[in-house]
Amino acid sequence: MATTATLFNYSFTFTPPAPKPGVPPTLKKIVIVGGGSAGWMTALILGNALLKSGVEITVLESPTVGIIGVGEGSTPWLRGFFDSLGIAESEWMPPCHATYKCGITFDGWSTKPGFEHYFHPFASMLDNLTMTQFVHNAHARIAGADLPAHPNRFFISAHLAERRLAPKPAYQFPFDVWYGYHFDAVLLGEFLHQKAVERGVRYQRGHIVDVQLDEQGDIASVRTQEGESIAADFFVDCTGFAALLIGKALNTPFVSFAENLFNDAAVAMPTPIGDTIPPQTVSTAMRHGWKWEIPLTNRYGNGYVYSSSFCSADEAERELRERLGLLDSDTPARHLKMRIGRVTKHWNRNCLAVGLSQGFIEPLEATALLFIQRTAMNFVEYVEKGEMDEAAQAQFNQRINDHFEGTRDYIVTHYKTNTRGDTDYWRANAANMNLSDELKRLFMIWLSGKPIAPEIDRQAIGRGYPVFSWYCILAGMGIFPEPQDLRAATASEARYSLDEIDNLLRRSAMNFRDHREVLADIPSPRVDKALQIYFW
Incomplete structure (x- = not known):
């Protein structure tokens, strides 16, 4: 029912919103x-x-x-999960040996000079001050200008990860940094x-x-x-x-x-953690897949994700042990099979x-x-x-499927853009044309030098990863003209000072502390093992 009130000779009519239908009574x-x-x-x-x-x-x-x-490992969404439930980091992180995660370094996926590794950062408010410059330089480099366009140069999360700083700024620093966790x-x-x-x-x-x-x-x-x-x-x-x-x-x-993603198996084993704890996951290209390195407070978690069509389980374990220096170790390995889809x-x-x-x-x-x-x-x-009802189910399923498809296309991009070529596995990934129409169109737009943001916003592909991440992966993998084909940048193209960006990020990083030091300051609960109750 509408309510009318008069104030200073003005009449206001307020109609309360219709009550929400609420949980169906049949759902008990x-x-x-x-x-x-x-x-x-x-x-x-x-x-x-x-x-x-x-x-x-x-x-x-x-x-x-x-x-x-x-x-x-997680994305920053896990932070929102705990916040929504009112569960503080001090309550769950210590018992789960959790650490902070600024993003992921991809090492050895590209062989292009200057792009042998790149960091996929989680976003921050501070990125609003450097994103425009990054996008501008990326487009100028696609057009042939010899300008720096590697994402590591432009974002605070990459600087924090490199310096092993926790993504928890000092109180007086007015920019929040998104982060995930390892656990x-x-x-x-x-x-x-x-x-x-x-x-x-x-x-x-x-x-x-x-x-x-x-x-x-x-x-x-x-x-x-x-x-x-x-x-x-x-x-x-x-x-x-x-x-x-x-x-x-x-x-x-x-x-x-x-047909899109070849990997279907993994082998995992732990190694000791050192004196410092990096706030990042590292994904290193191997002969038939890639190796993860995830730092916890008490150990590293390591694993090798590979394709059983190119590599046996024994071969994968041996390669992982060799990379970790564990060929003669009795450290047990766990083998896993994955169903992708x-x-x-x-x-x-x-x-x-x-x-x-x-x-x-x-x-x-x-x-x-x-x-x-x-x-x-x-x-x-x-x-x-x-x-x-059925209509709601159909709408829901489309929403989740779009998320799956968009995420799949983003991950496929890592493999499709690789330039290794040292094994049949990497050559097959680079030659794979089982790409969605949306991904093919996105690649064409990037190579034409046009902005990719409108296409990402229009497609379901954007429901997996935002524009920020797409620019980072395509630039980070070095999808630009070959160095010998680049020319000197014009004054208009070189309009942004990289020294100013370096100065901004270097000084901003001074507001963050060592990762292990921050983790040590999180109060740890005392655990009664018999009752599994946490006391403070």
């Missing part, structure tokens, strides 16, 4: 099948939104299925488990042996090895690559990305797939937790609006 119980990072992140996101509406949320976790536990994935899952149960999520142990469908084809219940039948109004599939609900029970089609419907009937069950794009840009977070948050958005 949700069962999340599977724990780990996917299950417990989803439980916290759904619980934060729906428990107050009386929705019962239970995580059903198998006592016999292990956790993969090697996805140890022990198993410990993170355990921490999220604890927090979810504290906040009202129910926990039950049980190994799924059967899924019962009703007459309409929805999931009615799941049956455990222990003989219990568990019914719910809605189910979330967090069973990993097994995809017990979304795949095996509902037969949701799977779209493979094998996505389901066609992440939300199918009364089931939502989250995590590896919905799909996976290899870990090059550490997007696994981001997909979990976005999928769960988008689902909550529809539920809170009371939209759970």
Whole structure:
């Protein structure tokens, strides 16, 4: 009902907004099948939104299925996840051996002089003062001008990573810096488990042996090895690559990305951490894939992601051990197989797939937790609006699929633009023409010297990575004319002073402290191992 009020002879009419439809009354119980990072992140996101509406949320976790536990990096979205739940860094980082992450260095992917490595930075407010210069120089270099256009020169995050400074500025520094984290994935899952149960999520142990469908084809219940039948109004599939609900029970089609991305296996092992802790992931090109190096407070996590079509598991392990200096070491190695692609419907009937069950794009840009977070948050958005019909599902699935496609295209770009050529693996990646039409069009626009921002904004490709990241990868891989074909820049082209940018970033970096020093200042909780309770 509209309300009219008079103030100083002026009449104002206020019409209150229509009440939100709210959570459908038919949604009373949700069962999340599977724990780990996917299950417990989803439980916290759904619980934060729906428990107050009386929705019962239970995580059903198998006592016999292990956790993969090697996805140890994140994007800045994880920071938003913890902030939204009111969980301070001092509460979760120490027990998970977590460190800060300014971005990712890609080493050896390009052989072009001056572009043998580049840093993919996470954005910051300070970048608004240097992005224009970077984009201008990149376009001028495409046009043949001999101007510096390497992204490492222009952004504060690259300077922090190089100097091993934490992305936590002094209070008086007025520019925030986005950052992600590195962490022990198993410990993170355990921490999220604890927090979810504290906040009202129910926990039950049980190994799924059967899924019962009703007459309409929805999931009615799941049956455990222990003989219990568990019914719910809605189910979330967090069973990993097994995809017990979304795949095996509902037969949701799977779209493979094998023609776009060749890697399907990995081998991982730890090494000791040194006196300093770099605030970055390092991705180093290997003979048949790439090696990750992730710093935690207590160790490095290392792994080799490769294609089994070009390299055996034994060959990959030997190459990784040789690179790490562990050929004669008894350090155990973990071997993993990956299914690269996505389901066609992440939300199918009364089931939502989250995590590896919905799909996976290899870990090059550490997007696994981001997909979990976005999928769960988008689902909550529809539920809170009371939209759970087929139209809502179709819209939701298109949104998530666009995110998958855009992210896939960004990661494909790393491989397509490589110039190594030293093995069949790298030559096949460079020659691979299984590219989306959107990616082909983006490459053409870049090579023509035109701005790529309008195309990225127009396409689904922009839902994976922003314009900022696309400029960094294309410039960072050296997608410019050959050095001998460059000419002297005109006065108009050389309008920006690189000395001024260097001075700005060098002096700005003085407001940040050593990474290990900052981590040491985070108060660590005391842990009672018997009770697994954290005290301050």
